[in-house]
Amino acid sequence: MALEKLEIEVEGVFLPLKVLFNPEQIQINREGWSQQNGQLVGQNNPSTLTINLFFDTTLPASTSLLTNLVSEAVPSFLLDGWSKYRPEDVRNHTQQIYNLTRKQGKNRPPFCKLTWGRGNVLLSRGFLKSVTKSLTHFLEDGTPVRALLNCTFEEVLDPELEIRIQNPIDDPVRTVKRGETLSSMAMEEFNDPALWRLIADANQMDNPRRLVPGQQLTVPPLRIDRTSGRGA
Structure with a gap:
Protein backbone atom coordinates (compact mmCIF):
# COMPACT_ATOMS: atom_id res chain seq x y z
CA MET A 1 0.00 0.00 0.00
CA ALA A 2 1.42 3.36 -1.04
CA LEU A 3 2.16 5.94 1.64
CA GLU A 4 -0.49 8.66 1.69
CA LYS A 5 0.97 12.14 1.29
CA LEU A 6 -0.45 15.32 2.74
CA GLU A 7 -1.95 17.41 -0.06
CA ILE A 8 -2.77 21.09 -0.42
CA GLU A 9 -5.61 21.73 -2.85
CA VAL A 10 -5.31 25.28 -4.14
CA GLU A 11 -8.19 27.22 -5.64
CA GLY A 12 -7.77 27.48 -9.41
CA VAL A 13 -4.99 24.86 -9.56
CA PHE A 14 -5.91 21.57 -11.24
CA LEU A 15 -3.49 19.26 -9.40
CA PRO A 16 -2.98 19.39 -5.61
CA LEU A 17 0.43 20.21 -4.15
CA LYS A 18 1.94 17.14 -2.50
CA VAL A 19 4.53 17.46 0.23
CA LEU A 20 7.77 15.50 -0.08
CA PHE A 21 7.74 14.25 3.51
CA ASN A 22 4.72 14.07 5.80
CA PRO A 23 4.85 16.29 8.91
CA GLU A 24 5.45 14.84 12.34
CA GLN A 25 3.13 17.31 14.03
CA ILE A 26 0.16 19.51 13.17
CA GLN A 27 -0.94 22.21 15.58
CA ILE A 28 -4.50 23.59 15.47
CA ASN A 29 -5.39 26.60 17.60
CA ARG A 30 -8.70 28.34 18.16
CA GLU A 31 -9.60 31.03 20.67
CA GLY A 32 -13.10 30.66 22.04
CA TRP A 33 -14.47 32.13 25.25
CA SER A 34 -12.94 35.19 26.89
CA GLN A 35 -13.63 37.24 30.01
CA GLN A 36 -14.80 40.83 29.77
CA ASN A 37 -15.58 42.68 33.00
CA GLY A 38 -16.06 39.38 34.78
CA GLN A 39 -18.45 38.04 32.13
CA LEU A 40 -17.76 35.10 29.82
CA VAL A 41 -18.17 36.11 26.19
CA GLY A 42 -18.20 33.62 23.32
CA GLN A 43 -16.22 34.44 20.19
CA ASN A 44 -16.53 32.87 16.76
CA ASN A 45 -12.90 33.33 15.80
CA PRO A 46 -11.30 31.38 12.95
CA SER A 47 -8.94 28.56 13.82
CA THR A 48 -5.33 28.46 12.70
CA LEU A 49 -3.35 25.43 11.58
CA THR A 50 0.44 25.47 11.95
CA ILE A 51 2.52 22.90 10.16
CA ASN A 52 6.22 22.36 9.40
CA LEU A 53 6.94 20.99 5.92
CA PHE A 54 10.34 19.40 5.29
CA PHE A 55 11.95 19.25 1.85
CA ASP A 56 15.19 17.47 0.95
CA THR A 57 16.09 16.59 -2.63
CA THR A 58 19.20 14.62 -1.62
CA LEU A 59 17.23 11.82 0.04
CA PRO A 60 15.94 8.79 -1.93
CA ALA A 61 12.32 9.49 -0.99
CA SER A 62 12.46 12.90 -2.68
CA THR A 63 11.85 12.47 -6.39
CA SER A 64 12.24 15.16 -9.03
CA LEU A 65 9.32 17.09 -10.45
CA LEU A 66 9.68 15.04 -13.63
CA THR A 67 9.51 11.82 -11.62
CA ASN A 68 6.36 13.00 -9.85
CA LEU A 69 4.66 13.51 -13.19
CA VAL A 70 5.63 10.32 -14.99
CA SER A 71 6.64 7.78 -12.33
CA GLU A 72 3.61 5.61 -13.00
CA ALA A 73 4.43 5.42 -16.73
CA VAL A 74 8.20 4.88 -16.52
CA PRO A 75 9.85 1.55 -15.56
CA SER A 76 11.34 1.52 -12.09
CA PHE A 77 14.88 0.77 -13.33
CA LEU A 78 14.88 4.07 -15.23
CA LEU A 79 13.72 5.95 -12.16
CA ASP A 80 16.53 4.37 -10.17
CA GLY A 81 18.95 5.79 -12.70
CA TRP A 82 17.53 9.28 -12.33
CA SER A 83 18.27 9.20 -8.60
CA LYS A 84 22.02 9.11 -9.37
CA TYR A 85 21.86 12.54 -10.96
CA ARG A 86 22.68 15.78 -9.20
CA PRO A 87 20.04 16.78 -6.60
CA GLU A 88 17.67 19.43 -7.89
CA ILE A 97 3.64 26.85 -1.51
CA TYR A 98 5.65 29.98 -0.73
CA ASN A 99 3.84 31.85 -3.51
CA LEU A 100 0.45 31.25 -1.89
CA THR A 101 1.14 34.32 0.24
CA ARG A 102 1.46 36.57 -2.83
CA LYS A 103 -1.37 38.69 -4.19
CA GLN A 104 -2.25 37.28 -7.60
CA GLY A 105 -4.90 39.42 -9.25
CA LYS A 106 -7.62 38.97 -6.60
CA ASN A 107 -8.57 41.01 -3.59
CA ARG A 108 -8.06 37.92 -1.47
CA PRO A 109 -5.59 35.05 -1.30
CA PRO A 110 -6.34 31.72 -2.98
CA PHE A 111 -8.35 29.39 -0.76
CA CYS A 112 -6.71 26.12 0.23
CA LYS A 113 -7.90 22.75 1.47
CA LEU A 114 -5.55 20.46 3.39
CA THR A 115 -6.14 16.72 3.29
CA TRP A 116 -4.11 13.73 4.39
CA GLY A 117 -5.39 10.44 3.07
CA ARG A 118 -8.86 9.64 1.83
CA GLY A 119 -11.54 11.70 3.55
CA ASN A 120 -9.20 13.05 6.25
CA VAL A 121 -9.70 16.82 5.97
CA LEU A 122 -7.36 18.88 8.14
CA LEU A 123 -8.68 22.24 6.93
CA SER A 124 -11.69 22.51 4.67
CA ARG A 125 -11.19 26.12 3.57
CA GLY A 126 -8.45 28.51 4.56
CA PHE A 127 -5.55 30.58 3.30
CA LEU A 128 -1.81 30.65 3.91
CA LYS A 129 -1.48 33.52 6.38
CA SER A 130 2.26 33.34 6.86
CA VAL A 131 5.24 31.20 5.90
CA THR A 132 8.85 31.17 7.03
CA LYS A 133 11.25 29.43 4.65
CA SER A 134 14.56 28.20 6.00
CA LEU A 135 17.17 26.91 3.51
CA THR A 136 19.44 24.66 5.56
CA HIS A 137 21.69 22.71 3.17
CA PHE A 138 23.47 23.67 -0.04
CA LEU A 139 25.57 22.15 -2.82
CA GLU A 140 29.08 23.42 -3.50
CA ASP A 141 27.77 25.98 -6.00
CA GLY A 142 25.25 27.37 -3.50
CA THR A 143 22.17 25.54 -4.82
CA PRO A 144 19.80 24.89 -1.89
CA VAL A 145 18.75 21.24 -1.56
CA ARG A 146 17.11 21.19 1.88
CA ALA A 147 14.42 23.48 3.28
CA LEU A 148 11.89 23.82 6.05
CA LEU A 149 8.63 25.73 5.62
CA ASN A 150 6.87 26.85 8.76
CA CYS A 151 3.32 27.49 7.52
CA THR A 152 0.33 28.99 9.28
CA PHE A 153 -3.05 28.56 7.60
CA GLU A 154 -6.10 30.47 8.82
CA GLU A 155 -9.63 29.13 8.51
CA VAL A 156 -12.06 31.06 6.30
CA LEU A 157 -15.40 31.15 8.09
CA ASP A 158 -18.56 30.54 6.13
CA PRO A 159 -21.31 32.96 7.28
CA GLU A 160 -24.04 30.47 6.29
CA LEU A 161 -22.28 27.76 8.29
CA GLU A 162 -22.20 29.99 11.36
CA ILE A 163 -25.94 30.60 11.01
CA ARG A 164 -26.58 26.86 10.80
CA ILE A 165 -24.52 26.33 13.95
CA GLN A 166 -26.67 28.81 15.86
CA ASN A 167 -29.96 27.65 14.29
CA PRO A 168 -29.33 24.25 12.65
CA ILE A 169 -32.77 23.73 11.09
CA ASP A 170 -35.36 26.42 10.31
CA ASP A 171 -38.21 23.90 10.10
CA PRO A 172 -37.73 20.29 11.32
CA VAL A 173 -40.59 19.02 9.10
CA ARG A 174 -40.24 18.96 5.33
CA THR A 175 -42.78 17.99 2.67
CA VAL A 176 -41.41 15.94 -0.22
CA LYS A 177 -41.76 17.60 -3.62
CA ARG A 178 -41.90 15.81 -6.97
CA GLY A 179 -38.42 14.89 -8.22
CA GLU A 180 -36.72 15.37 -4.88
CA THR A 181 -34.27 12.85 -3.45
CA LEU A 182 -32.72 12.53 -0.03
CA SER A 183 -29.43 13.68 -1.53
CA SER A 184 -31.01 16.86 -2.92
CA MET A 185 -32.67 17.49 0.44
CA ALA A 186 -29.38 17.01 2.26
CA MET A 187 -27.72 19.44 -0.13
CA GLU A 188 -30.39 22.05 0.51
CA GLU A 189 -30.57 21.55 4.28
CA PHE A 190 -26.95 20.68 5.12
CA ASN A 191 -25.05 21.91 2.04
CA ASP A 192 -23.72 18.35 1.62
CA PRO A 193 -25.58 15.68 -0.40
CA ALA A 194 -23.51 12.93 1.25
CA LEU A 195 -25.43 13.52 4.52
CA TRP A 196 -28.68 12.05 3.12
CA ARG A 197 -28.41 9.13 5.54
CA THR A 218 -38.32 15.00 9.81
CA VAL A 219 -35.04 16.82 9.18
CA PRO A 220 -32.74 16.31 12.19
CA PRO A 221 -30.47 19.05 13.58
CA LEU A 222 -26.94 18.90 12.23
CA ARG A 223 -24.00 18.90 14.59
CA ILE A 224 -21.16 20.79 12.94
CA ASP A 225 -17.52 19.75 13.12
CA ARG A 226 -15.81 23.13 12.88
CA THR A 227 -12.49 21.63 11.82
CA SER A 228 -13.84 20.13 8.62
CA GLY A 229 -17.04 22.12 8.26
CA ARG A 230 -18.98 18.88 7.82
CA GLY A 231 -21.86 17.42 9.75
CA ALA A 232 -21.11 15.03 12.52
Missing part, protein backbone atom coordinates in the same frame (compact mmCIF):
# COMPACT_ATOMS: atom_id res chain seq x y z
CA ASP A 89 17.08 22.86 -6.43
CA VAL A 90 14.71 22.37 -3.49
CA ARG A 91 12.95 25.62 -4.38
CA ASN A 92 11.33 23.77 -7.28
CA HIS A 93 9.17 22.17 -4.58
CA THR A 94 8.86 24.96 -2.03
CA GLN A 95 8.13 27.91 -4.33
CA GLN A 96 4.57 26.87 -5.18
CA LEU A 198 -29.11 11.47 8.48
CA ILE A 199 -32.56 12.14 7.07
CA ALA A 200 -33.12 8.47 6.25
CA ASP A 201 -32.17 7.35 9.76
CA ALA A 202 -34.31 10.04 11.42
CA ASN A 203 -37.36 8.78 9.52
CA GLN A 204 -36.51 5.05 9.84
CA MET A 205 -36.63 4.58 6.07
CA ASP A 206 -35.95 1.04 4.85
CA ASN A 207 -35.85 2.16 1.21
CA PRO A 208 -34.46 5.73 0.92
CA ARG A 209 -35.24 5.81 -2.82
CA ARG A 210 -38.98 5.34 -2.30
CA LEU A 211 -40.16 8.91 -1.78
CA VAL A 212 -43.77 9.99 -2.37
CA PRO A 213 -44.68 13.61 -3.20
CA GLY A 214 -46.52 15.07 -0.23
CA GLN A 215 -44.78 12.75 2.22
CA GLN A 216 -43.59 14.52 5.37
CA LEU A 217 -40.08 13.91 6.66
Whole structure:
Protein backbone atom coordinates (compact mmCIF):
# COMPACT_ATOMS: atom_id res chain seq x y z
CA MET A 1 0.00 0.00 0.00
CA ALA A 2 1.42 3.36 -1.04
CA LEU A 3 2.16 5.94 1.64
CA GLU A 4 -0.49 8.66 1.69
CA LYS A 5 0.97 12.14 1.29
CA LEU A 6 -0.45 15.32 2.74
CA GLU A 7 -1.95 17.41 -0.06
CA ILE A 8 -2.77 21.09 -0.42
CA GLU A 9 -5.61 21.73 -2.85
CA VAL A 10 -5.31 25.28 -4.14
CA GLU A 11 -8.19 27.22 -5.64
CA GLY A 12 -7.77 27.48 -9.41
CA VAL A 13 -4.99 24.86 -9.56
CA PHE A 14 -5.91 21.57 -11.24
CA LEU A 15 -3.49 19.26 -9.40
CA PRO A 16 -2.98 19.39 -5.61
CA LEU A 17 0.43 20.21 -4.15
CA LYS A 18 1.94 17.14 -2.50
CA VAL A 19 4.53 17.46 0.23
CA LEU A 20 7.77 15.50 -0.08
CA PHE A 21 7.74 14.25 3.51
CA ASN A 22 4.72 14.07 5.80
CA PRO A 23 4.85 16.29 8.91
CA GLU A 24 5.45 14.84 12.34
CA GLN A 25 3.13 17.31 14.03
CA ILE A 26 0.16 19.51 13.17
CA GLN A 27 -0.94 22.21 15.58
CA ILE A 28 -4.50 23.59 15.47
CA ASN A 29 -5.39 26.60 17.60
CA ARG A 30 -8.70 28.34 18.16
CA GLU A 31 -9.60 31.03 20.67
CA GLY A 32 -13.10 30.66 22.04
CA TRP A 33 -14.47 32.13 25.25
CA SER A 34 -12.94 35.19 26.89
CA GLN A 35 -13.63 37.24 30.01
CA GLN A 36 -14.80 40.83 29.77
CA ASN A 37 -15.58 42.68 33.00
CA GLY A 38 -16.06 39.38 34.78
CA GLN A 39 -18.45 38.04 32.13
CA LEU A 40 -17.76 35.10 29.82
CA VAL A 41 -18.17 36.11 26.19
CA GLY A 42 -18.20 33.62 23.32
CA GLN A 43 -16.22 34.44 20.19
CA ASN A 44 -16.53 32.87 16.76
CA ASN A 45 -12.90 33.33 15.80
CA PRO A 46 -11.30 31.38 12.95
CA SER A 47 -8.94 28.56 13.82
CA THR A 48 -5.33 28.46 12.70
CA LEU A 49 -3.35 25.43 11.58
CA THR A 50 0.44 25.47 11.95
CA ILE A 51 2.52 22.90 10.16
CA ASN A 52 6.22 22.36 9.40
CA LEU A 53 6.94 20.99 5.92
CA PHE A 54 10.34 19.40 5.29
CA PHE A 55 11.95 19.25 1.85
CA ASP A 56 15.19 17.47 0.95
CA THR A 57 16.09 16.59 -2.63
CA THR A 58 19.20 14.62 -1.62
CA LEU A 59 17.23 11.82 0.04
CA PRO A 60 15.94 8.79 -1.93
CA ALA A 61 12.32 9.49 -0.99
CA SER A 62 12.46 12.90 -2.68
CA THR A 63 11.85 12.47 -6.39
CA SER A 64 12.24 15.16 -9.03
CA LEU A 65 9.32 17.09 -10.45
CA LEU A 66 9.68 15.04 -13.63
CA THR A 67 9.51 11.82 -11.62
CA ASN A 68 6.36 13.00 -9.85
CA LEU A 69 4.66 13.51 -13.19
CA VAL A 70 5.63 10.32 -14.99
CA SER A 71 6.64 7.78 -12.33
CA GLU A 72 3.61 5.61 -13.00
CA ALA A 73 4.43 5.42 -16.73
CA VAL A 74 8.20 4.88 -16.52
CA PRO A 75 9.85 1.55 -15.56
CA SER A 76 11.34 1.52 -12.09
CA PHE A 77 14.88 0.77 -13.33
CA LEU A 78 14.88 4.07 -15.23
CA LEU A 79 13.72 5.95 -12.16
CA ASP A 80 16.53 4.37 -10.17
CA GLY A 81 18.95 5.79 -12.70
CA TRP A 82 17.53 9.28 -12.33
CA SER A 83 18.27 9.20 -8.60
CA LYS A 84 22.02 9.11 -9.37
CA TYR A 85 21.86 12.54 -10.96
CA ARG A 86 22.68 15.78 -9.20
CA PRO A 87 20.04 16.78 -6.60
CA GLU A 88 17.67 19.43 -7.89
CA ASP A 89 17.08 22.86 -6.43
CA VAL A 90 14.71 22.37 -3.49
CA ARG A 91 12.95 25.62 -4.38
CA ASN A 92 11.33 23.77 -7.28
CA HIS A 93 9.17 22.17 -4.58
CA THR A 94 8.86 24.96 -2.03
CA GLN A 95 8.13 27.91 -4.33
CA GLN A 96 4.57 26.87 -5.18
CA ILE A 97 3.64 26.85 -1.51
CA TYR A 98 5.65 29.98 -0.73
CA ASN A 99 3.84 31.85 -3.51
CA LEU A 100 0.45 31.25 -1.89
CA THR A 101 1.14 34.32 0.24
CA ARG A 102 1.46 36.57 -2.83
CA LYS A 103 -1.37 38.69 -4.19
CA GLN A 104 -2.25 37.28 -7.60
CA GLY A 105 -4.90 39.42 -9.25
CA LYS A 106 -7.62 38.97 -6.60
CA ASN A 107 -8.57 41.01 -3.59
CA ARG A 108 -8.06 37.92 -1.47
CA PRO A 109 -5.59 35.05 -1.30
CA PRO A 110 -6.34 31.72 -2.98
CA PHE A 111 -8.35 29.39 -0.76
CA CYS A 112 -6.71 26.12 0.23
CA LYS A 113 -7.90 22.75 1.47
CA LEU A 114 -5.55 20.46 3.39
CA THR A 115 -6.14 16.72 3.29
CA TRP A 116 -4.11 13.73 4.39
CA GLY A 117 -5.39 10.44 3.07
CA ARG A 118 -8.86 9.64 1.83
CA GLY A 119 -11.54 11.70 3.55
CA ASN A 120 -9.20 13.05 6.25
CA VAL A 121 -9.70 16.82 5.97
CA LEU A 122 -7.36 18.88 8.14
CA LEU A 123 -8.68 22.24 6.93
CA SER A 124 -11.69 22.51 4.67
CA ARG A 125 -11.19 26.12 3.57
CA GLY A 126 -8.45 28.51 4.56
CA PHE A 127 -5.55 30.58 3.30
CA LEU A 128 -1.81 30.65 3.91
CA LYS A 129 -1.48 33.52 6.38
CA SER A 130 2.26 33.34 6.86
CA VAL A 131 5.24 31.20 5.90
CA THR A 132 8.85 31.17 7.03
CA LYS A 133 11.25 29.43 4.65
CA SER A 134 14.56 28.20 6.00
CA LEU A 135 17.17 26.91 3.51
CA THR A 136 19.44 24.66 5.56
CA HIS A 137 21.69 22.71 3.17
CA PHE A 138 23.47 23.67 -0.04
CA LEU A 139 25.57 22.15 -2.82
CA GLU A 140 29.08 23.42 -3.50
CA ASP A 141 27.77 25.98 -6.00
CA GLY A 142 25.25 27.37 -3.50
CA THR A 143 22.17 25.54 -4.82
CA PRO A 144 19.80 24.89 -1.89
CA VAL A 145 18.75 21.24 -1.56
CA ARG A 146 17.11 21.19 1.88
CA ALA A 147 14.42 23.48 3.28
CA LEU A 148 11.89 23.82 6.05
CA LEU A 149 8.63 25.73 5.62
CA ASN A 150 6.87 26.85 8.76
CA CYS A 151 3.32 27.49 7.52
CA THR A 152 0.33 28.99 9.28
CA PHE A 153 -3.05 28.56 7.60
CA GLU A 154 -6.10 30.47 8.82
CA GLU A 155 -9.63 29.13 8.51
CA VAL A 156 -12.06 31.06 6.30
CA LEU A 157 -15.40 31.15 8.09
CA ASP A 158 -18.56 30.54 6.13
CA PRO A 159 -21.31 32.96 7.28
CA GLU A 160 -24.04 30.47 6.29
CA LEU A 161 -22.28 27.76 8.29
CA GLU A 162 -22.20 29.99 11.36
CA ILE A 163 -25.94 30.60 11.01
CA ARG A 164 -26.58 26.86 10.80
CA ILE A 165 -24.52 26.33 13.95
CA GLN A 166 -26.67 28.81 15.86
CA ASN A 167 -29.96 27.65 14.29
CA PRO A 168 -29.33 24.25 12.65
CA ILE A 169 -32.77 23.73 11.09
CA ASP A 170 -35.36 26.42 10.31
CA ASP A 171 -38.21 23.90 10.10
CA PRO A 172 -37.73 20.29 11.32
CA VAL A 173 -40.59 19.02 9.10
CA ARG A 174 -40.24 18.96 5.33
CA THR A 175 -42.78 17.99 2.67
CA VAL A 176 -41.41 15.94 -0.22
CA LYS A 177 -41.76 17.60 -3.62
CA ARG A 178 -41.90 15.81 -6.97
CA GLY A 179 -38.42 14.89 -8.22
CA GLU A 180 -36.72 15.37 -4.88
CA THR A 181 -34.27 12.85 -3.45
CA LEU A 182 -32.72 12.53 -0.03
CA SER A 183 -29.43 13.68 -1.53
CA SER A 184 -31.01 16.86 -2.92
CA MET A 185 -32.67 17.49 0.44
CA ALA A 186 -29.38 17.01 2.26
CA MET A 187 -27.72 19.44 -0.13
CA GLU A 188 -30.39 22.05 0.51
CA GLU A 189 -30.57 21.55 4.28
CA PHE A 190 -26.95 20.68 5.12
CA ASN A 191 -25.05 21.91 2.04
CA ASP A 192 -23.72 18.35 1.62
CA PRO A 193 -25.58 15.68 -0.40
CA ALA A 194 -23.51 12.93 1.25
CA LEU A 195 -25.43 13.52 4.52
CA TRP A 196 -28.68 12.05 3.12
CA ARG A 197 -28.41 9.13 5.54
CA LEU A 198 -29.11 11.47 8.48
CA ILE A 199 -32.56 12.14 7.07
CA ALA A 200 -33.12 8.47 6.25
CA ASP A 201 -32.17 7.35 9.76
CA ALA A 202 -34.31 10.04 11.42
CA ASN A 203 -37.36 8.78 9.52
CA GLN A 204 -36.51 5.05 9.84
CA MET A 205 -36.63 4.58 6.07
CA ASP A 206 -35.95 1.04 4.85
CA ASN A 207 -35.85 2.16 1.21
CA PRO A 208 -34.46 5.73 0.92
CA ARG A 209 -35.24 5.81 -2.82
CA ARG A 210 -38.98 5.34 -2.30
CA LEU A 211 -40.16 8.91 -1.78
CA VAL A 212 -43.77 9.99 -2.37
CA PRO A 213 -44.68 13.61 -3.20
CA GLY A 214 -46.52 15.07 -0.23
CA GLN A 215 -44.78 12.75 2.22
CA GLN A 216 -43.59 14.52 5.37
CA LEU A 217 -40.08 13.91 6.66
CA THR A 218 -38.32 15.00 9.81
CA VAL A 219 -35.04 16.82 9.18
CA PRO A 220 -32.74 16.31 12.19
CA PRO A 221 -30.47 19.05 13.58
CA LEU A 222 -26.94 18.90 12.23
CA ARG A 223 -24.00 18.90 14.59
CA ILE A 224 -21.16 20.79 12.94
CA ASP A 225 -17.52 19.75 13.12
CA ARG A 226 -15.81 23.13 12.88
CA THR A 227 -12.49 21.63 11.82
CA SER A 228 -13.84 20.13 8.62
CA GLY A 229 -17.04 22.12 8.26
CA ARG A 230 -18.98 18.88 7.82
CA GLY A 231 -21.86 17.42 9.75
CA ALA A 232 -21.11 15.03 12.52
